[in-house]
Amino acid sequence: MARAPLKDVEAHWHKLIENFQTSSVGFYSSVEEALKARKIPGLNTSRVDWYEGGILSERREYLRVSGEQHSFDICAAPFGTGFFFSSWVTRRKARLVFLYLVGSALLAMFIWFVLQNGLTALVRNSYRTGMGMIIGPLALITGPIILVPLSFLAVLWLIAIAARRGNGEPEAAILAVPLLGWFYQSVFVPETYYRIDTMLMFQSAVHSAMMEVIDGVTTGKGLRSLSDDDRKPVFRKLM
Numbered sequence: 746m747a748r749a750p751l752k753d754v755e756a757h758w759h760k761l762i763e764n765f766q767t768s769s770v771g772f773y774s775s776v777e778e779a780l781k782a783r784k785i786p787g788l789n790t791s792r793v794d795w796y797e798g799g800i801l802s803e804r805r806e807y808l809r810v811s812g813e814q815h816s817f818d819i820c821a822a823p824f825g826t827g828f829f830f831s832s833w834v835t836r837r838k839a840r841l842v843f844l845y846l847v848g849s850a851l852l853a854m855f856i857w858f859v860l861q862n863g864l865t866a867l868v869r870n871s872y873r874t875g876m877g878m879i880i881g882p883l884a885l886i887t888g889p890i891i892l893v894p895l896s897f898l899a900v901l902w903l904i905a906i907a908a909r910r911g912n913g914e915p916e917a918a919i920l921a922v923p924l925l926g927w928f929y930q931s932v933f934v935p936e937t938y939y940r941i942d943t944m945l946m947f948q949s950a951v952h953s954a955m956m957e958v959i960d961g962v963t964t965g966k967g968l969r970s971l972s973d974d975d976r977k978p979v980f981r982k983l984m
Contacts, residue, residue, distance in 0.1 A: 753833055765827055776958050788951075789810075792807070807819060814836060816836075837913060
């Protein structure tokens, strides 16, 4: 995997605990269990490797916690005689934009084909009932005007449903396209109080789960809990 996307960082937190050691893998597993207990909707976890320096340097494993709009990359690693914890909050990046656009176009063509066949069958049936002279010309004129945009909107609607159920990559790809992304966001995912609250609650819940596990592994070895100031992340920007 490439170097970490520093330009996309929106918040960061770190803490070095002196004269302390623990297991990185065990810490990540404990954070995952703490997150499961919170039952956060749309949350996914995975492991990612980031280069420590250049492309030939060693790689460091991070725990990635992904939500609808943002991801947490959480690190736990030894540092000298101590141990450090950190988290990086980044906005989810669009991937495979061209492939998702091609797939969306093909799906829109399929939906148009199905709707067009249905309209054709309706016109044929109208001639049997004596309404063909009215419905036929009307369908010929309005069919392309209605069915093409309708097929396009149906695809965007399906992408929005997929995003709300945890598969946000197609949505991120659409949002990355000029004009199309603006239209999609305006219609399907406008910025609202609820969406902003949900985003902030996701960040708070993940951060709290991480703090909970850190408190458990440190106090279990007789160390004091982190202070309120130690727990505060540094925000680069809110949105």
